[in-house]
């Protein structure tokens with residue numbers, strides 16, 4: 001193994017220019033989501049690249065998934081390369097979509113410029129750098145250990161930034177993440193090269209609507225103001241709910257520290273007339289609002305269950321109802337994701353951990369993400385729990401202007417991935 005490990009490292013060092021060029025090529029395909037541009041183009045690019053390294057290619061469009069249309073088709077690519085003997089399958093999954101650029105860039109967001117050992121562009125760290133590192137790792141491994149057992153898969157999937165329904169969720173529904181087919185999954189999201197991400201907190205999105213009665217704004221006593229009812233809901237949350245959430249701490253190693261508890265964000269709050277269009281120059285009309293809507297984004301812990309999370313909000317609303325006359329409301333769930341955390345003793349965790357130690361000389365940190373990523377679909381739909389996120393890049397740079405990926409970091413994490421492949425798929429030295 002020592003011998004194979006050093007040959008793998010050398011092979012990856014020798015591919016430095018290839019890694020840079022590959023990352024730049026990926027960055028120059030502007031796969032902005034929404035709306036989901038250039039998915040076919042990036043899938044074809046990946047297919048062509050991997051075909052020349054002996055991978056079988058499947059292109060899968062998520063027909064009928066949310067967001068899928070003939071104008072913006074949700075294309076995904078899965079490349080699989082069989083080994084020489086029976087064994088496990090290791091799958092690297094990367095999302096190909098990036099978020100909008102936003103303002104404040106000093107580099108061309110789709111230029112892929114290399115400066116001082118960093119490659120700049122939208123998606124450089126989240127997560128085209130990780131995708132490129134996993135491809136280089138697989139190619140170096142295949143060249144170094146051509147007689148490996150099992151199989152290697154690399155997928156490029158759509159829509160992670162908008163929930164993953166046209167990407168990993170769709171593939172999982174089709175059985176691509178069935179544990180009979182795939183045994184180990186590594187998602188090269190930018191969690192830093194010395195950290196292994198075991199999972200994420202849960203999510204519960206809901207809409208609360210309070211109702212009132214419309215009347216002339218000069219005589220509000222003839223109506224009933226839905227915004228004031230909602231104000232009472234916010235006060236009740238401030239008094240009872242937010243302190244209660246802050247007191248719920250988790251054993252999950254969530255980073256950053258502030259997310260090691262239950263949280264709730266009031267995502268939006270709107271009551272009364274719609275905001276006037278920017279090109280409208282007149283005034284609003286005087287009315288008492290008869291509806292006020294709040295969208296909440298509740299992040300919850302492995303120690304909590306979704307029924308309690310829902311009940312907690314119901315309790316807030318009932319407490320307000322007990323205090324206010326004519327208080328009526330509706331509570332609607334919009335979206336839920338169950339928290340997931342891979343066991344620290346799972347084979348993929350143990351393997352990548354050993355590889356991090358071999359490459360970086362330090363034990364990895366085990367972390368849990370405050371927000372979700374595609375692991376949710378692999379765990380819930382695929383029922384595959386031997387899954388982690390591990391990849392190069394600094395999470396804080398994701399979605400920011402002048403996002404970049406360090407070339408050295410990609411090299412190091414590619415070495416970790418290649419050593420992990422050697423460990424899981426058996427080097428040719430094994431019987």
Ligand SMILES: [Zn+2]
Pocket residue numbers: 095126127160189190373
């Ligand atoms: Zn990402």
